[in-house]
Amino acid sequence: MIQIPAPMRLLRATLAAFLGLGILGSASASTLDDVRSRGTLVCGISEGLPGFSDRDAAGAWYGFDVDFCRAVAAAVLGDPDKVDYVQLSATDRFKALTDSKIDLLSRNSTWTMSRDLDLGIDFAGIAYYDGQGFLAHALDGMSSALELLGARICVVSGTTTEDNAAAYFARNGMDVTFERFTDRTEARRAYAAGECDVYTADSSALAAERSLLEVPDDHVILREVISKEPLGPVTREGDAGWNELVRWTLYGLINAEEDGLTAAAVGDSANRDSAVALGKAAATEFGIADDWLAVVLASVGNYGEIFERNLGEGTPLAIRRGVNALWTQGGILYAPPMH
Amino acid sequence: MTESDLNRSSQVFGGLRAVFFALAVACCVSPAAALDGLTDQDLATVRVNIVDLLASEPNLPLPVRQRQEALAAYYAGQGGELLWLGHERAPAFIEWMRSAADDGLDPAAYPTEQLVNLSDAIPVTDDRGRAIIELHFSAAFLEYASDLRVGRFLPRKVDPNFFLQKREIDQLAALEELASARNLDQFFIGWQPSAPEYEELRVALGDYRALGQAGGWPQVPMGETLKPGMTDPRVPMLRARLAVTDGASPEAPVGAEDLYDDELVAIVRSFQARHGLEIDGLVGRGTIVALNVPVEDRIQEIIVAMERWRWMPESLGEKYVMVNIAGFELTRVSDGKVEEKMAVVVGKPYHRTPVFSDEIRYLEFNPYWNVPSSIALKEELPKLRKNPGARAAAGFEAVRGDTVYPLTSINWNQYGPGNFPFRLRQRPGPNNALGQVKYMFPNQFNVYLHDTPSKSLFSRADRAFSHGCVRLSRPLELAPPVLAAGGLSGWDIGRVNQVVGSGQRTVVSLEKPLPVHITYFTAWVDQGVPNFRADVYSQDEKLIAALGGQSIAW
Numbered sequence: 001m002i003q004i005p006a007p008m009r010l011l012r013a014t015l016a017a018f019l020g021l022g023i024l025g026s027a028s029a030s031t032l033d034d035v036r037s038r039g040t041l042v043c044g045i046s047e048g049l050p051g052f053s054d055r056d057a058a059g060a061w062y063g064f065d066v067d068f069c070r071a072v073a074a075a076v077l078g079d080p081d082k083v084d085y086v087q088l089s090a091t092d093r094f095k096a097l098t099d100s101k102i103d104l105l106s107r108n109s110t111w112t113m114s115r116d117l118d119l120g121i122d123f124a125g126i127a128y129y130d131g132q133g134f135l136a137h138a139l140d141g142m143s144s145a146l147e148l149l150g151a152r153i154c155v156v157s158g159t160t161t162e163d164n165a166a167a168y169f170a171r172n173g174m175d176v177t178f179e180r181f182t183d184r185t186e187a188r189r190a191y192a193a194g195e196c197d198v199y200t201a202d203s204s205a206l207a208a209e210r211s212l213l214e215v216p217d218d219h220v221i222l223r224e225v226i227s228k229e230p231l232g233p234v235t236r237e238g239d240a241g242w243n244e245l246v247r248w249t250l251y252g253l254i255n256a257e258e259d260g261l262t263a264a265a266v267g268d269s270a271n272r273d274s275a276v277a278l279g280k281a282a283a284t285e286f287g288i289a290d291d292w293l294a295v296v297l298a299s300v301g302n303y304g305e306i307f308e309r310n311l312g313e314g315t316p317l318a319i320r321r322g323v324n325a326l327w328t329q330g331g332i333l334y335a336p337p338m339h
Numbered sequence: 340m341t342e343s344d345l346n347r348s349s350q351v352f353g354g355l356r357a358v359f360f361a362l363a364v365a366c367c368v369s370p371a372a373a374l375d376g377l378t379d380q381d382l383a384t385v386r387v388n389i390v391d392l393l394a395s396e397p398n399l400p401l402p403v404r405q406r407q408e409a410l411a412a413y414y415a416g417q418g419g420e421l422l423w424l425g426h427e428r429a430p431a432f433i434e435w436m437r438s439a440a441d442d443g444l445d446p447a448a449y450p451t452e453q454l455v456n457l458s459d460a461i462p463v464t465d466d467r468g469r470a471i472i473e474l475h476f477s478a479a480f481l482e483y484a485s486d487l488r489v490g491r492f493l494p495r496k497v498d499p500n501f502f503l504q505k506r507e508i509d510q511l512a513a514l515e516e517l518a519s520a521r522n523l524d525q526f527f528i529g530w531q532p533s534a535p536e537y538e539e540l541r542v543a544l545g546d547y548r549a550l551g552q553a554g555g556w557p558q559v560p561m562g563e564t565l566k567p568g569m570t571d572p573r574v575p576m577l578r579a580r581l582a583v584t585d586g587a588s589p590e591a592p593v594g595a596e597d598l599y600d601d602e603l604v605a606i607v608r609s610f611q612a613r614h615g616l617e618i619d620g621l622v623g624r625g626t627i628v629a630l631n632v633p634v635e636d637r638i639q640e641i642i643v644a645m646e647r648w649r650w651m652p653e654s655l656g657e658k659y660v661m662v663n664i665a666g667f668e669l670t671r672v673s674d675g676k677v678e679e680k681m682a683v684v685v686g687k688p689y690h691r692t693p694v695f696s697d698e699i700r701y702l703e704f705n706p707y708w709n710v711p712s713s714i715a716l717k718e719e720l721p722k723l724r725k726n727p728g729a730r731a732a733a734g735f736e737a738v739r740g741d742t743v744y745p746l747t748s749i750n751w752n753q754y755g756p757g758n759f760p761f762r763l764r765q766r767p768g769p770n771n772a773l774g775q776v777k778y779m780f781p782n783q784f785n786v787y788l789h790d791t792p793s794k795s796l797f798s799r800a801d802r803a804f805s806h807g808c809v810r811l812s813r814p815l816e817l818a819p820p821v822l823a824a825g826g827l828s829g830w831d832i833g834r835v836n837q838v839v840g841s842g843q844r845t846v847v848s849l850e851k852p853l854p855v856h857i858t859y860f861t862a863w864v865d866q867g868v869p870n871f872r873a874d875v876y877s878q879d880e881k882l883i884a885a886l887g888g889q890s891i892a893w
Contacts (some may be wrong), residue, residue, distance in 0.1 A: 139457060140402050141450035141479055151401050197401035218453070 031103050031235065031242040032076065032286060040082045043069035044102040047087045050208035051310050051317040052108050061085050064310040065106040067300045068127060068233055068250070072104060075249045075292045080299035094119045097236050104246060105234040108204065120237045124246040127232045129323045129332060131225035132164050133203040135210055138220045140197065145224040151176045154187045154196035160227075165200050168226040188212065198222070202229050204311070204319065211316035241286065248282045252293045254335035256302035258326055263301040266294045278338050303333070377425040381466075386421055388470035389414045400471070402478035409510035410477055422517060423476035424469055429458070431523040432480060442531065443544060443645040444486055445886070450479055477514065484513045487531055490649035492885055501859075501878075502695040502784075503650045534655070535675070537648040539864035544641045547634060547869070555634035556583040565622035567604045570597045577622060578603060580630050585610050613865075615666065615872045617800045632871075637862070640871055643882050644862040652696055656854035658824040660699065660817075662788075662809050664692050665861045665872045667802040669788075669811065671820060678820065684791070684802045684810040691876050692807050694859050697780040698852035699788075699825070702818060704838045704845040705767035706777045710735075711785070714806070715763045716756055723751040734768045737761040767844055775839045776814050778821065780855050788855075790814035803875050809857070815839065825849025 035041050045053040045065050053063040070080035086102050093109060096102050098120045108130070109115075111123040134153075136142045145168070155162045157180040169176045179196050181187035188209050191199040199209065203225060210216050233250065235243045255278060256262075265271040272294045279293030289295065300306055304326075311319040325331025377385075392399065393411040403410065413419055423429040436451040454475060461468035489506040513530070520526035531537060550556070559576050574597045581587035587606045592598075604620040611618045614629045622630075655661070658673045664685045671679040686692040710719055722730055727746040737744045739761050754761070765771050774790020784807065791810040796802055811817060815835055822830040827850060838845050861872045861879055874880060 137400070139450050139453040139475065140400055141448070141453070141482060142401070143445075143448045148401070150405055194398055194400075 031239050032245060035076050035103055039077065040084050041069060041073040041076065041104060042084045042086060042102045043072070044086045044088045044093055044096050044105040044107055045069065046107045047089060049108060049205065050211055051204065051315065051319070052208075053085075062310070064128065064306060065108060067306045067310065068106045069104065071253060071296045071300045071306075072106075072233075072246060072249050074296045074299040075245070075252075076286075076288055078289055078292075078295055080296075094121055094234070097121055097234060100236070103235075103242075108202075108231050109234055110229045111232050121234050122237050122243045124233045124235055124243050125250045126230040127250055128204065128230075130202045130204045130229035130231050132161060132200060132227040132229065133206055133225050134222040135191070135199040135201075135206045136197065136220055136222055137194075138218050142198075142222060143220070145222050145226070146172060146174075148176060148198060149174050151197040152179055152195070153177065154179050154181060154191045154199040156181055156184055156187050156201065158182070161200060161202075164227045168224075184209065204231075204317075207311070207317040207319045211318075216316065216318075245282065245286050245288075248279075248338070249296065251335035251338065252279055252282075252296060253300075253303040253306065254326070254333055255338050256293065256297055257304040258328065258335070261297055261302060262305060263298055266297045281338065382421050382424065384466050385424060385469045385473065386414060386419065388466045389421075389473060392467070392470055392474070400475065400478070402482065403474045406478055406481050406510055409481070409514065410474060412511050413477075413514040416511075418515070418518060420518060421473055422480075422514070424473050428517070428523045429476060432476065432483075435523065435527060436479070436483060439483070440548075441545065442487055442541065443642040444483075444491075448486070448491075449483060450475075454479060480517070481508075481510050481513060484508060484527075484530055485510075487527065488649060490646055492646075492882075501650070502693055506650075506653070532645075532648045532651070533653070534648055534651065536863060537645060539867075540641050540645050540648070540862065543862075543864050543869045544638065544645065547638050547641060550583065551634040551638060556580050556630075558631045559622075559627050561624065561627055564624075565599050567599055567601065567620055569599050571599060572597055574599050574603070577607075577630075581606050581610060613868050613870045615800060615870070629871075637869075637871060639883050640862040640874075640879060641869075642886070643879050644860050646882065646886070647858070647860060651856070651858070655856060659854040659856060660788075660821070661856045661858060662692075663863075664694070664857065664859045665875055665878075666863075666870075669809070669817075671817065673820075673824070679817070681817070682797045682802065682812040683788075684793075684796050684804050686805050686807040687803050688876055690806045692786060692805070692809060692857060693784045694857055695782065695784070696854065696856045697782050699778050699780045699821060699849060699855050700852050701779050701846055701848040702822065703777050703779060704835075704847070705775060705842055706771070706773045706789070706844060707767060708765040708772040710763040710765065711806075712759070712762075715761075716759060719763055720751065720755070720759070723749075727751060733770050734766040735763055736766060737763055767842060774814060776818060778817070778855075780852075786857070788814075788817075801873070801875065821853055822847065822849070824851075824853050826851040 043066075045061065045063075048054055049063070049065075051063055052065045053061060055061055066085070069083045069085065073083045074080040086096065088096050088102075088105070088107060093105055093107055094115065097105050105121075106127075108128070109123075110130070111126065115121065116123060134145050134148070142148065148169070153165060153176055155165065155178050162178055162180070165176075166178070179190060181190060184201070184205070187196075187199060187201075190196055192213055199206065201209065203221060206221055210219050210221065213219055233246050235246055256275065259274065259278070261271055261275050261278075266275050272291070275294040275297055276291050280290070282288065283290045283292055301309070304321075307321065307324065308314065311317050313320060321329070321331060323332050325333060327334040390411070393403075393407060393414065399407065423432070433451055433455060436449040437446060439446040439449060454472075457472055457475065461472055485508045488508050492505075516530070517523070517526050520529070531541075557576055557579050559580050560573055562571070562573060565571055565573070565577070575591060577599075578587050578591055579589060581603070582589040585606050587603060592600065599622070607622060607626065608618050608620045610616075610630070611620075611626060616625055616629060655672070658671075660669060660671050662669045662683060662685070667683055667685060669681045669683045670677050719730070719735070723746060727749070731746040735746060737746055737749060744761075749761075767775075770792055772792070774792055777787050777789035779787050786807050786809070788809045788811055791814075793804075793810075794812075796804055796810075797812040815832065818835045819830050819832055827847065830847075859876065859878055861874050863870050
């Protein structure tokens with residue numbers, strides 16, 4: 001047999017499509033059709049991360065990732081409440097997608113090349129520019145990670161977090177030691193008890209951790225961000241149309257912020273017309289309602305409103321927009337234009 | 340002192356930090372309880388606790404651990420009296436940290452309010468808790484003292500072209516000096532960078548901040564170049580702008596409000612002088628751009644200059660030569676007095692003159708110019724292939740081993756990159772690229788001060804043209820004082836001219852090397868007048884970003 005550099009990716013995609021069909025047991029051509037005929041969006045979220053996906057007293061889901069599920073439901077079904085949420089662990093999340101258990105994954109997931117190429121999934125865009133940072137005791141007066149010579153650092157093991165930090169301090173010629181914990185609760189307790197000088201994790205998670213400490217104001221997040229963790233919604237590979245719909249829902253939220261179209265603003269008919277005009281091409285392409293973007297904005301608000309409501313300085317997380325500000329406001333949030 | 344004194348505090352130390360937080364929440368003691376009403380006996384007990392903590396406690400806060408050796412040496416040493424508990428220094432230090440901006444530092448970088456809260460939260464009966472407060476104060480003090488004196492950054496982290504060593508303060512000396520200082524203010528005033536230039540900038544910083552708070556200055560619109568005697572509706576705006584910083588009278592002569600009169604011209608000329616612009620009294624684009632730089636940017640430039648002074652060597656030397664790259668100027672200083680200033684040409688932005696300090700060790704009159712191999716291959720070889728005779732006439736020759744070859748005796752088409760067994764050099768003479776003298780301070784960058792045949796460049800306001808070396812506008816005039824400062828007598832200008840006139844290469848070594856500082860300052864104060872220069876190498880931009888945490892953050 002002649003060995004050919006096999007187009008493995010294609011083969012895998014074909015297999016996935018075949019298996020997918022088997023599981024669905026239907027002749028359904030696309031996720032969009034599935035969602036339409038089902039009348040609900042099945043959206044994968046995390047098992048609970050303050051600010052991103054959390055439950056209120058009544059048990060209802062809310063958060064940055066949850067709002068994105070709601071936005072897509074509003075775009076496709078005209079109703080943000082038509083979402084079934086599926087809680088997924090870090091290990092199960094991508095398989096749930098390839099196994100067709102969910103239509104969309106909106107669960108603080110970092111876009112990397114190996115995930116994109118190896119897992120049979122497609123990222124639809126970047127919804128949040130995250131990165132690894134450090135949480136420190138305010139009393140210690142640190143503002144930069146470069147002041148951490150000799151520090152004991154709390155870290156949850158089994159992630160790339162420790163490697164990132166070790167590489168960072170090696171690069172800067174600084175000796176530090178790591179205290180490893182199996183989960184965030186343990187790491188947080190140890191940090192609060194002074195067993196570590198700082199706690200490292202992705203900045204968004206640190207903001208969540210900080211909000212759970214007894215006196216959040218006694219803790220500061222240092223200014224350095226030492227890794228790139230672009231988080232975004234994910235769809236199954238092989239359904240380009242659905243991926244595009246999700247992508248332009250995200251870009252619609254961002255462009256709406258740039259254009260000053262808020263949830264309140266689209267109540268006014270001129271602004272509503274602007275939102276309709278902005279979403280026009282997608283309405284034609286996907287056969288969704290002409291006013292889909294206006295409905296999305298009325299339901300969840302634009303990107304900035306979603307951010308402020310769930311993560312912003314008025315929330316316990318108190319995350320500043322930083323790099324997640326629009327490119328016109330000093331950030332790197334930049335959506336292609338929607339003509 | 341007994342074991343029970345040491346452990347009077349009932350807390351398990353491992354959780355001390357957690358206990359502090361709990362206390363901060365449940366705070367119900369009177370303000371500053373931990374600092375008030377302490378007897379000598381109390382203080383002695385706290386001190387014993389401090390010494391014990393530093394000797395044996397593994398869970399000390401990071402800032403204390405990072406300075407553990409110096410703190411232990413101080414508190415266990417002779418004297419070693421407590422510096423903060425029950426002492427007026429503590430509130431005074433809180434005030435210093437709150438006004439860190441006066442020193443060009445960032446108040447948010449110090450745990451000011453946390454120290455206040457901590458002091459409030461520890462009950463008077465808690466000796467260990469009070470010991471920790473004392474240590475936290477001392478650690479924060481050492482951080483501030485270090486930032487103030489030697490800066491916050493490793494200069495090379497900010498810009499690889501800054502070859503200054505990060506200095507470190509002597510922490511034990513700082514603690515001891517503080518203990519013996521009359522008060523905290525006296526200590527910090529004596530501790531800040533000792534160069535008078537720093538203190539002048541500090542004053543200017545206060546002045547410009549006040550201008551900023553008063554709303555800065557109005558903008559002057561672009562337009563046709565204003566010439567003396569012209570009438571233009573922008574003149575009142577120019578007058579208003581210069582009234583804010585340059586002493587222009589805000590009231591125009593009645594009936595001549597739009598006239599660009601002699602008085603205003605004189606003020607524009609002095610504005611141009613202090614901004615390194617062409618001093619021509621014409622208000623063109625360059626002058627308007629400088630007029631319209633907002634006060635916030637000028638404040639940043641002052642802060643950046645103050646930070647760079649912290650990087651300078653502790654002592655510049657009794658006599659020294661200083662080049663300011665951004666000012667295109669050399670100054671010669673003797674006993675704190677500027678004896679001479681001279682225009683210089685520095686490296687182009689792509690051939691930056693590096694920032695470093697060294698010592699002039701010898702002068703070379705009528706020097707050969709040894710062409711650096713990069714220039715030989717890139718610039719000289721093509722000329723040699725075309726017309727070796729012309730280069731020979733310009734004084735160049737080729738050297739291989741010990742043999743000197745005329746340029747015309749070699750077929751230059753045979754040679755190229757990877758196959759160039761010659762050194763090129765230019766004999767002394769009127770065309771020599773280094774002119775009649777060079778001042779050598781052998782260094783890894785191959786940078787020195789020298790004469791040049793291209794005199795015309797000195798009349799330009801911006802003078803970044805060289806490959807990195809510093810070209811002097813009056814190179815021979817510098818020789819007698821440099822040689823005298825170097826411990827050689829009998830070198831007047833007559834003797835210098837004689838040596839130069841001989842045409843012979845002549846090396847004169849200094850008996851005492853003379854410090855030379857190659858610096859980069861875009862702001863300084865000259866006889867009370869703040870001066871600003873363009874950021875010719877974009878170094879300010881990087882340092883400002885670093886001060887804001889941006890070069891390392893997103």
